[in-house]
Structure formats: structure tokens, C-alpha cells
Amino acid sequence: xxxxxxxxxxxxxxxxxxxxxxxxxxxxxxxxxxxxxxxxxxxxxxxxxxxxxxxxxxxxxxxxxxxxxxxxxxxxxxxxxxxxxxxxxxxxxxxxxxxxxxxxxxxxxxxxxxxxxxxxxxxxxxxxxxxxxxxxxxxxxxxxxxxxxxxxxxxxxxxxxxxxxxxxxxxxxxxxxxxxxxxxxxxxxxxxxxxxxxxxxxxxxxxxxxxxxxxxxxxxxxxxxxxxxxxxxxxxxxxxxxxxxxxxxxxxxxxxxxxxxxxxxxxxxxxxxxxxxxxxxxxxxxxxx
Numbered sequence: 001x002x003x004x005x006x007x008x009x010x011x012x013x014x015x016x017x018x019x020x021x022x023x024x025x026x027x028x029x030x031x032x033x034x035x036x037x038x039x040x041x042x043x044x045x046x047x048x049x050x051x052x053x054x055x056x057x058x059x060x061x062x063x064x065x066x067x068x069x070x071x072x073x074x075x076x077x078x079x080x081x082x083x084x085x086x087x088x089x090x091x092x093x094x095x096x097x098x099x100x101x102x103x104x105x106x107x108x109x110x111x112x113x114x115x116x117x118x119x120x121x122x123x124x125x126x127x128x129x130x131x132x133x134x135x136x137x138x139x140x141x142x143x144x145x146x147x148x149x150x151x152x153x154x155x156x157x158x159x160x161x162x163x164x165x166x167x168x169x170x171x172x173x174x175x176x177x178x179x180x181x182x183x184x185x186x187x188x189x190x191x192x193x194x195x196x197x198x199x200x201x202x203x204x205x206x207x208x209x210x211x212x213x214x215x216x217x218x219x220x221x222x223x224x225x226x227x228x229x230x231x232x233x234x235x236x237x238x239x240x241x242x243x244x245x246x247x248x249x250x251x252x253x254x255x256x257x258x259x260x261x262x263x264x265x266x267x268x269x270x271x272x273x274x275x276x277x278x279x280x281x282x283x284x285x286x287x288x289x
Contacts, residue, residue, distance in 0.1 A: 014140060024057025031069040034100075063173035064255045072255035087247065089239040095263050097239040098229055101157070105223050105232075110218050113169040117176025121210070122202060127177060138170035142231040150235055160232040167228045175217020179210035208285075219272060226268050 046066060052058070053065040060068065075083075076091040085091060116134075120127040142163055149159035183206045193203045230242040237243025241260050248256035 001231060006097060014216050020219070030231065043055040043130060043194070052162060061252050061254055069255045069258050076256065076259060081252075086244055087238045091241075091244075091259065094239045094241045094244050094260075095267060096266075098233065098241040099267065101160050101232065101240070102222075104225055105161045105273070106168045107170025108161070108221055109165035110172045112165070113172025113221065114176050114214060114218070116169070117173040117214070118180055118202075118207075118210075118248075120177045121180025121183075122206070134173055137166065138174070142167055142228040143234075146231055146234065155236040159213050159235075160237070163232045164225045168225040171224055172217045174213070175220065176210060176214045179213035179217075180206055182213075183209045188215055199280075211283045212279075213286075215275070215283060219275050222275060223268070226271070228265060239242050 049063065050066050053060065053063045057063075073091070076086045080086070080089075086094070116130070120130055144161050145166070146159065150163050153162060154160040187205050187209070188201055191205050196204065229240075233240040233242030234246055237246060237261055241263050245257050245260040245264075248254075248260065
């Protein structure tokens with residue numbers, strides 16, 4: 001067999017400058033697809049919404065015009081007629097309070113969930129003991145136990161943060177347990193054969209192999225906790241975006257409800273993007289091993 005390799009300088013007349021431009025255009029197409037398609041879907045949704053609102057099929061209480069929603073956003077961002085924002089807070093102050101509650105609840109729930117999952121994945125009897133309780137808690141909707149938390153802890157910050165922590169704990173624990181249990185047996189046996197202790201096997205083999213799925217569990221925990229914000233801010237939730245949505249719904253103030261929903265959704269997308277970036281940095285071997 002004869003192998004012929006033509007080596008041509010990049011700047012030569014017959015060089016390989018074309019693949020570079022092809023690669024550049026491919027990257028541009030990829031970026032355009034990632035950014036353009038979501039923007040296009042938002043644009044189409046907005047047009048359809050406006051057409052339905054203008055057509056009068058439903059009243060503006062159900063489907064307000066985009067201009068009305070925009071005016072609600074402006075009102076929540078400014079002082080108008082002597083009123084500061086909504087309930088004396090601007091929308092970003094409401095969002096800040098919500099994010100602060102979510103952060104506190106998620107940190108508590110995720111840390112406890114990951115530690116619990118690590119313990120359950122490595123100790124068989126502990127998994128059999130605690131797994132039914134985790135499944136029971138995971139199946140409960142937040143409102144099912146929020147009223148109990150209010151009775152126990154009052155209506156201040158404690159029940160809100162506790163609710164978010166309880167919502168975030170089961171996904172992190174279940175994902176970590178499954179990831180630890182699925183650690184490659186061959187690598188574990190090889191580490192033991194080389195004289196590694198149980199703690200060294202867990203730290204050097206089990207934890208790195210479990211990290212990708214653990215991060216998936218963390219992202220699920222954040223999403224579930226964030227989706228429980230309105231329930232967590234059901235009582236004494238102002239300032240807070242969930243409290244705004246609940247209060248505005250009491251008066252059929254649909255534009256303000258939509259502004260709150262959009263703020264929750266967009267901030268959730270940003271948080272998930274940050275978690276993806278952290279995951280790529282912390283677990284660069286995901287999908288490569």
C-alpha cells in the first residue's frame with residue numbers, strides 16, 4: 001500500500017484556504033441557527049398573540065394586547081401618578097427578592113441532596129431506608145405541604161426558603177444516587193487493586209464519574225425550585241415576582257401577571273445558561289468518556 005500526501009502551503013495558489021472559509025461560514029450558520037430560531041419563534045408567537053388580541057375573540061382580560069403588556073412593564077419600572085412601580089417596588093426589586101429566596105433554597109436543597117445521594121449511592125442499606133421518603137417528597141406538589149410549613153414556621157422568609165429547599169432536594173439526591181451507583185466497576189476494581197482506600201476510590205473514581213449526571217440533577221433542582229416560586233410567595237410574597245403574579249391575579253390584572261411570568265421565564269433561561277457554562281467548565285469530560 002502506498003500513501004501519498006500532498007503538502008501545500010496555506011498561502012499557495014492551490015492552498016487550502018477554502019476549508020477555512022467553509023469552517024467560518026459553518027460557524028456563522030451554527031450561531032445563526034442557535035440565536036435566530038429562538039428569536040423567530042418569539043416573533044411568530046408575538047404576532048399570533050397580537051392578532052388574537054386584536055381580533056376580539058377573547059376579551060382583553062384574557063388576552064391583552066402587546067401594547068397593554070408593555071405599558072404594564074413601563075408602569076412597573078417607573079413612578080407614575082405617585083405610585084412607585086407595583087406595590088411600591090420596581091419589577092427588578094421584586095425579581096431580586098425572588099432570586100435571593102431561590103438562591104438560598106437551592107443552595108440548601110442541592111447541598112443536602114448531593115451529600116444524601118452520595119451517601120445513598122455508596123451505602124446500600126441507607127438507600128433502601130431513605131429512597132421511599134425521597135420518592136414520597138418528590139411526588140408531593142409544593143402547595144400540599146406549604147400550608148403546613150406556614151403553620152410551623154410562620155409567614156416570613158423561613159417557610160418560603162424551606163419550601164424551595166424541599167423542592168430542590170429530591171432531584172439532586174436521586175440523580176446523584178443513580179450516578180454514583182452507575183460508576184464504572186472496572187475503574188473501581190482497578191483503583192482497589194492499586195491499593196486505593198475506600199475514601200480514595202470515592203474521591204478519585206466515583207465522584208468524577210458521577211459529576212455529569214449530578215449536574216443534570218442540579219439543573220433539574222433549580223428548575224423545579226424556580227417553578228415553585230409562586231407557591232413559595234403565596235403568603236407575604238411582596239416584594240417578590242411570585243407575590244406580584246398572585247396579587248395581580250386577584251384583580252384579573254392580566255398584563256401584570258404576564259410581565260411577572262416573562263420575568264420569571266427569562267431569568268430562568270439565564271440561570272440555566274449559567275449552569276450549563278459552569279457544567280462545561282467543571283465537567284469537560286462529559287460525553288467524551
